[in-house]
Amino acid sequence: MEKLIRLLKKSRYLMIIAVLAVFSHAYVLWRLIAPDDKKQKIFMTGANDGLEQMLPMQLYLYEKFKEGTLFFDTDFGLGGDFYTDLAYYYSTNVIYHINIVFVSIGEFLFGYDTGTIEFWAFNGFFISILKTFAIIFFTYKFLKVIGVKPVYAILGGFIFAASPTYFRFTVYWSFFSDVFIWLPLTLFALEMLMRKGRPGLFVFTVALTLINNFYFAYFQLIISVVYFVIRLLAKREDDLPRAQALKLSVPSAIIGFGISTVAFFHAVRGFLNNDSREYLVEVPFIAELGPQDNIFYENYLIVILFLAVQALFTPVLYKKYFYKLFAILTIVFMLFTLSPYIDTFFNGFQQPQKRWHYMLVFFHAVLIAQYLANLKHVPLKTYVLSMIPVYIILGLSVWIAEEMVIWLWLVPIVQFAGLIIVSTNKERRPVIMTLAVLVVIFTMTVSASHTEAEIYHPGITDRNHLFYINSNHYRSELQQYNIDHIKDMKSAGQKIDYRVREQDNTPMYMGFSGTSMYSSIIAGEIIDFYYNDLKVNFPHESISRYASFQSRSNLYSLMKADYMMRENEEGRIPSKFEPVLTDGTYTIYENGLPLDFIRFSNNIYDPDDLDNPMQREHAMLNGIVTDAYEADSRMPSPENVLDDIGITSFNADYDGRILEVHDDGGGLRLNFDEVIDAPAGDEEVYIELHIELIDPVKRFTVDVDGYENDRLFATSKYRTYADDLLYRAELDETIPIQFSSGKYAVDLQAVYIEDYSTLEAASNSENMPHEVIEHPNSYEIKIEEGHSGLATVPIMYRDGVTATGNAGGDLGAFRANYLMTGFEVNPEDTSIRISYTPPYYWLTLAISLISLIGAFVYIDLFGVRKFIGGLSKRS
Template sequence: MEKLILLAKRFRYLMLIAFLALLSHAYVLWRLIAPDDEKQKIFMTGANDGLEQMLPMQLYLYEKFKEGTLFFDMDFGLGGDFYTDLAYYYSTNVIYHINIIFVRIGEFLFGYDTGNIEFWAFNGFFISVLKTFAIIFFTYKFLKIIGVRPVYAVLGGFIFAASPTYFRFTIFWSFFSDVFIWLPLTFLALEILIRKGRPALFVFAVALTLINNFYFAYFQLIISVVYLVIRLCARREGDLGAGRVLKLSIPSAIIGFGISTVAFFHAVRGFLNNDSREYMVEVPFIAELGPQDNIFYENYLVIILFLAVQALFTPVLYRNYYYKLFAVLTIVFMIFTVSPYVDTFFNGFQQPQKRWHYMLVFFHGVLIAQYLSNLRHVPLKTYALSMVPVYILLGLSVWIADEMVVWLWLVPLVQFVGLAVVAADKERRTFTVALAALVIIFTGTVSASHTNEEIYHPGITDRNHLFYINSNHYRSELQQYNIDHIKEMKEPEQKIDYRVREQDNTPMYMGFSGTSMYSSIINGEIIDFYYNDLKVNFPHESISRYASFQSRNNLYSLFSTDYLMRKGDAVLTTARFRPILTDGTYTIHENTLPLDFIRFSDRIYDPDALTTPLQREHAMLEGVVTDAHPSNSVMAAPENVLDEVGMEAFNADYDGQTLEVHDDGGGLRLDFSGLTGVPADGADVYIELHIELVDPVKRFTVDVDGYQNDRLFATSKYRTYADDLLYRAEFDRTIPIQLSSGKYEVDFEGIYIEDYSRLEEASRESDVSYEVTEHPNSYEIALDEEHPGLAVVPIMYRDGITVTGNSSGDLGAFRANYLMTGFEVGPGDTSIRISYTPPYYWVTLIISAVSLLGAFIYADLFGMQKSLRRFIETGKARNRR
């Protein structure tokens, strides 16, 4: 009977947690389903990173995993290892993989259409509710173990899970909020280890944290070590000895790390391979504070509930070990919020980022739960005095912000009921229930108000609704129809250059092999290729994006990008493409100078001997650029006609180095009338120059003959620091370079004329007969006849690429043409297979499997030891009797 009662209580609390998990989403659910207008149906994904990264990546990875492609694909931007590069996001994410298992079941049983963004937008809401359930549950279990009464333990979990920080993380970067699960789970596991000597949960907490996201694992490592050190240095009665705790925690952490290796190792490789440019801006010790930095009122990221302030000013409860511990942690982390140094420390000593605030939210939630659980022990005078700093703080906040938030009226109401709990003798239970209900209402109101004002503001709600994602601003039926039509025309290995506006991950959610990518982790070789080797200038400067080839036909052909889709009124500046289809809105263009996907050459160029982007293009067209084989050819440098080009400033002053542009904009006009030779029709001009805005600090645009290049301000966290630029323009007698007002450093390094004669010759010589077949995890190139020699294909080279021939076996893959894969085809090779497995993948998989087995043995060993100790102690007790 007692077991049934215990089960009923547990079920009751589980139902309460489930109800609160859903209740915490009341506002976002109302915004999603209540309005009749699709433009008002707002889903739980931000319009920027959410629509441009989170949803496309979830859809893309699901489709890849479903078809059995696990690691590498040519349609991942220019191509690459999505398992490694997207480990920061979802490819190794535990929550995502649990999610897609159920998505797959739903697709099989109920026919869900998982191939569109709308499905994943709705899916985000349900996943968030389930995550919130887990967050409340693990926080509840932690709070119970440190002595908080069950109802308030659930309430503490709700305060943490329903916080504005959780919703900001979830709506903008859904994988960020996974850490809300791992923090209370880790603390719970540490407490069980320190109190009871049971390491199993800690082993799996470490493993899950490291597998789920290596970036937040760093945050978790810091706070776990801090918490463990505090608990060992300031022990409470009943804890195990420090030596025994260390003997348990260190092997447990090592085993947990071992379990995670197959994910964590490759995620870290992806991060280290990323092009992480040094942040050059000096970080102040104390930030310049404004109204939105007020963490007690209208901070854009975190709101500290007033109950935490009362709890901090209730010294009588500091006699409780955990109360004092979390009061100190709350105070320290509140102080941390004013220092960008702390933001830098938690971001791996890179640019300051406020992503550690979830810890402060957890600490203050734990503190509030303990405060409410012990409220009946607080003297009336102490409670009354604790109200004073709340009103001072909120009064100053209203005065500074010059506005009142909607939840302010609930503060005196909650305090009044709290006062009744403290003062009452007979009706305390009624007031306690009322207080708990009011705290839930207050927490939900604070969160809803913050979401409405700081997250669902017009800049977001203008786009993250159902109408937008089904429009031509994101993905319309017409756009998808045209893309599908091109896919039917083209060969599997050919790429399509198209993106909707600035949506660089358009290929991911429209399902085609494109040329653009938006991701925080991008292989550094690709970034070097764009910024340094070829100086491909993107329309929008960013360290997290690349897109297309700046209308440089040599590069389009080299990378088998043989189809472009452009809106009818867009200016197509690539003369070697011809329009083949139009629907009146969009026009499809085909490359008139395509190259073979597999190209053979006996000319080898040393990359160190090539000095300009145009020279490198020519070398790739005529041969193979690599340092993996001895060079045997020299590429002539293109003629630099800089001295023959006249320059005239307009609405600006230029002395050869400094350009001062006056109000309303101005710049330089290049005059080509003095050239000794007349370029052929359709020639392009390559202009290499250094441009850097000296004053003022602002965003600016460089407009070269209509091509607008938006540059970030000097102190931006996302600035590339790539100021040596190349602009391509159609040849004309004059080419204007226009900038917004300001003082610039401008230094011309070279001007070159490209007539595409080498591309025309290379295209004429393309005579290899082949067929490319794409398989899950590999590509097969079938040659009509053997063709021994050095070959190159525009498949991104990564360590782990293997190329085999049906006759010669391993063909010795190497990096060629900066990004591509080269190999030497042997006699008799008519079938070539290109496959990829991340380096050390099988080794890390074995380590993870062995560690997982070891974890069960390790946990069982301690379970048996405990049972043995109980058996011995029981026997001794019987003997004494």
């Protein structure tokens, strides 16, 4: 019994932390189970990136890992390396991999249906509570090691973990909030190294941080170096000598980096391969401030608690080393919020992003914890004076915002509890516990108020709930039934062109090989293919998305997108697709001019010899476009009929260069009377033109014969800067090009008429018997004997793709047709296997394993027992 009592006493703080971790989610859990139908089953997932990226990617990766596919699949958008490209999200994410261990156990023991978005939406609550426990625990450990008593250390951890910033990060981009774990853990590990000479925890913290997310590892590197340098320059008496601290920290960081190599290297490689356009907008040094930029009130991202203001105006406590340190860090980082330059710096000198604010949340939480722990040492006069700036700031905030938030009424109550401690100069247990409870309630109220106003607003709650994700706005039973039916109709290797509304990751959560993707990291070759080489113009401009092929039959056939599904009211079906099934709501179309999955040709075209998208399409249909072999063919350019058409303006003025569109919209009409005598059958028009909006700065729409193309405003962070555009339209006597009102630079560059005779010839000449078999991590193509020469398959080529024949061994895979994989087949090959391993994967894995072994040897030099003791010691 005594042992049990001792065990309970030792674990009481862990139990408190566990209760607080659940309690911090009271508001979001209430929104999940609230009796009001309008608030029922609201998931802790944003309706935009949450439902469109986070949940589909979690589901997709789990299914891939479960089936044994580790790196590459043709159903990852157009196909590609999801291990590398999704490292920014979850593929190497430590928290995610811990999560899916629990998920797989639950699936095995309890039969969870893990193949639905609904499951992963509910799972978000579970993993967030576990993360919050870890955040409070590691903040508690850090605060204890710098001398804060346990009760206040837990309070500091709770203020950090239950902050509005945590919930904003978690709801919109769940992997963002992982960094809330790594920051206190990193500083705790640094303190263990600098005080006690124990580098073990620091080694593994560096490794885990780098493995978990390379992007936030950059943030962690900055703040870790800053903190370490400050601690070295302003050394405390009981710290290690500077030279010894450096001798421990540098090899520890190197070993930690070595352990992370198998994940970090490939994540960075994916980021560098991403086509990140240069942000051309001038960044001001000081931002133009508005009501929502007030970090003390209802800022959209962060709320600095009034206790931090009082702490900053309590100079008597500045004589304490860590109090002064975190007061200065809090002040400096509060000033940083005023400058977009800082946002740019923390975002790798790209467009400004406010993702570093979690540091300020942590600094002010640590400051508050120390302030509360030292209240009894604060003179009454100082305490009262420190209340004045609080009421000035909050009063001005109410006046500017013209509204009062609910948590304002708790400010004087919390202050009164603090006043009792200050007045009595003692820490009586009932008063301490009352203050602690009030601080917890106040923190939760601030967070709930912020979440209600800034996160769970109607634009989000209208969609992130159970009904929405099971509706035809996201995934209905009818939509899934039709997709499953197409999957039964199609052959392996064929793609389905379909997405629900604008959900570009529909294929991920509906389980089919599609043609769309929404991700911050997209292989640069794909972006070049769409924006530069073929100028495929998406309905909505974005650097983070691609979808479909602009109804261009040539591209559908080349990429084996032979099936599509559309709602009946939707138009813009490629001319060579025919309806095969309909249910009254959705129609399934099949390509009437398909091409073989594996295509042989002796015609080799040099990409440098091809000048326009139509010429490139025809070259791919006639042969192989590549610079891996010497070109032996020339592809004539299609006729440019621009000089044969008439151009007039309507509700606009056009001088051949500048187009000024009047109110209600206007634009240009292209007259084809001189080109055709009557409307043609399947002939289509491809129009190349340059478009830039000069004035005003706004989003605008270009409508070409009913095809609406939404373009981003000039200063948008997600603008493609692809202003040389191509539009497809059915050939008619007149084709209108309509613009929103404004002043544009418009240059008509070329007009081509496509009759698809090249596609028809290619399709009719191909009917080689072959079979495509999809294996985990590879694709097998079985062909008849006697075929040899250069071949292409519509499998995305990446460095690391290999092609092997059953007779000739390595077939020398190379990039062909901009995105595809090409290889040279031997006459004896009847089976060809395409596989992929990220470049240098086995080397990086070896470095990681060697570094891991080296870490234990290195730690043992300083005492493994001390390391373990320092990690698990309870107070």
